[in-house]
Amino acid sequence: MIALVQRVAQARVDVAGLTIGEIGAGLLVLVCAERGDAEAQADKLLAKVLKLRIFSDEAGKMNRSVQDTGGGLLVVSQFTLAADTTGGNRPSFTNAAPPDEGRRLYEYFVQQARAAHPVVATGEFAADMKVHLVNDGPVTIPMRVA
Structure with missing residues (x-):
């Protein structure tokens, strides 16, 4: 699985002009399931996201996790993270999990996130979403687990 945190x-x-998920300070997690991924990859990715130390401590060092700060998670499905651009200018998405499997793993990831963290909001799988964010830092971390 892949995430962009x-x-x-x-x-x-927002979907169709309505806000369906929002958080204050925390992490926006764009998630993509790849072909061959299973619950084990989702669990591993979630554990890494929750423990990722990218929030400042009292000394100003990135030493605290979203769990340490009590921040929110906004989890949004994004199959385009699996894009392969090595063959030209039009990306291929053949590495992304098929839609039914991608939905299942996304929903599993969200379910596990809600069980492990108190503030979890989501997008809508396969919807035309408008994501609004104020990137803090900016801090953007790509993550992949096998």
Whole structure:
């Protein structure tokens, strides 16, 4: 699985002009399941996201996790993270999990996140979403687990 994690001051996702998920300070987590991924990859990725130390401590060093700060998670599905651009200018998405499997793993990731963390908001799988964020730092971390 792949994630693009952004430390945010605030973030929200809108579908058809309505806000369906929003958080204050925390992490925007764009998530993509790849072919062959299973629950084990989702669990591993979630554990890394929750423990990722990218929030400042009292000394100003990135030494605290979202769990340490009590920040929110906004989890948004984004199959385009699996893009392969090595063959030309038009990306290929064949590495992304098929839609049914991608949805299942995304929903599993969200379910596990809600069980492990108190503030979890989401986007809507396969919807045309507008994601609004204030990237704090900016801090953006790509993550991949096998």
